[in-house]
Amino acid sequence: MKPPPFEYEAPTTIQEVVALLQQHDGEAKILAGGQSLMPLLNMRFARPTALIDLGRMTDLDYIREENGAIAIGAMTTKRSVERSDLVKSRQPLLHASTTWIAHPQIRNRGTVGGSMAQADPAAEYPAVAVALDAEFVIAGPDGQRSVAASDFFITYLTTALKENEVLTEIRVPVLPERTGWSIQEVARRHGDFAMVGAVAILGLAGGSCESARVVLFGVGATPQRATSVEQALIGQAASEALFATAAEKAAEGLEDTISDVHASAEYRRHLAQVLTRRALAEAAERA
Ligand SMILES: Cc1cc2nc3c(=O)[nH]c(=O)nc-3n(C[C@H](O)[C@H](O)[C@H](O)COP(=O)(O)OP(=O)(O)OC[C@H]3O[C@@H](n4cnc5c(N)ncnc54)[C@H](O)[C@@H]3O)c2cc1C
Structure with a gap:
């Protein structure tokens, strides 16, 4: 099985990503870890004109604590979340949920942003995001906006992300005592x-x-x-x-x-x- 032909773009800044999404007018797809998108392409369920590969967006790969929340860059892999001492100690539910996701090979490539944007109804991260009242940071042509997890997941494989927007960060609140x-x-x-x-x-x-x-x-x-x-x-x-x-x-x-x-x-x-x-x-x- 082979994917249909597509142009390949490898931007290094958010501005470039948004400009490319605009340029392709809703016909391009963002490529993160490719663990969900590549099978869809190979089975020809998706036929984007271009793939916008976030693989070089290293500044979207981070986990840090900020203002009572764990901020995770969209391109952070699940493996990084699983291995993060900060996540283990400050947001253990997120750590535990990661261990349920797929297999180590898939967690090595699959990203947190990819799982959220994919919005599979049986996926762990979206449920954890709703349970913890996570916040999604999104970049688009009009700048940055935030969406609460309760408003992010719309229906099967569909989120509040618009065609010309990219998910950049997920902010997961730390749980209170007791x-x-x-x-x-x-x-x-x-x-x-x-x-x-x-x-x-x-x-x-x-x-x-x-x-x-x-x-x-x-x-x-x-x-x-x-x-x-x-x-x-x-x-x-x-x-x-x-x-x-x-x-x-x-x-x-x-x-x-x-x-x-x-x-x-x-x-x-x-x-x-x-x-x-x-x-x-x-x-x-x-x-
Ligand atoms: C055998 C197998 C078993 C699996 N089991 C599980 C499981 O048990 N639980 C589970 O949760 N998942 C499971 N997965 C899915 C896996 O977790 C994927 O990694 C994940 O769904 C997608 O992440 P990705 O980084 O690979 O995204 P990709 O496949 O690259 O992208 C997925 C979608 O999100 C979009 N996208 C990606 N990043 C962004 C972004 N930053 N902004 C906007 N749009 C974006 C893409 O355009 C695409 O539409 C499994 C996958 C496989 C192959």
Whole structure:
């Protein structure tokens, strides 16, 4: 399988990237790690006139702590996130979620920006971004803008990025004290995309659930907040029984649950409940 013909561009500045996107008038594609885009080209599902390779944009490869958040350049590989001591100590949920993504070879090439821009409904990073209220920094012809994770993921493989924009940074807030987290998923084999996954973030005060955030992935077109579960937890004393009752609500409000060759919608809804319960229990332990 070979990709269709395309022009190749290798810019070194954001201004050049934006100018090239403008020049190709929505027909060009940005190339990051190529782990999702290259198969799409080879199968001819995508036929861009040009590839704008960010491989030389070394200034988009960084992880640093700034103003209570971990700022990650879009071209930072997943392997760098996995190996970062800063991420491990200050944003361990992001570290843990990285270890679920694909295989080391893919994490060596695949980038954080690529995963976010790809917006696969079964991917870990988008769900973690929504759970943590991450912020996306985007550059375009009118300069820079920021988009909250809750507004970034629109539907299957579709984000708030416009054709002439490039994602430059993801800002992931550091969790407050006494806040625990967990990511759980079921996949056919380790390294496959999740059939269903759950992310839970739980803040405890005096044994009660002060804050709760639960996000499911692999169930619908985008990561979905399980608000009924969150509401069932707030103000209640943390216990296994509470987590079990709250988790029963995980399938409530799930829109258009995916049903495909991997699992029926019914099975996915069942998994959503089981994984939510496990995630809440582990998050409480960590808090
Ligand atoms: C066998 C296999 C298993 C996998 N399993 C998983 C898994 O379990 N979980 C998971 O999350 N992922 C998985 N992936 C996908 C992998 O994580 C990819 O690395 C990721 O989806 C895309 O990152 P990339 O850097 O390779 O982006 P690319 O493939 O280069 O680009 C992907 C898309 O994003 C756009 N894009 C990239 N960077 C930017 C940017 N900075 N600004 C704007 N648009 C941009 C591109 O134009 C393209 O449309 C798997 C991939 C394979 C091949």
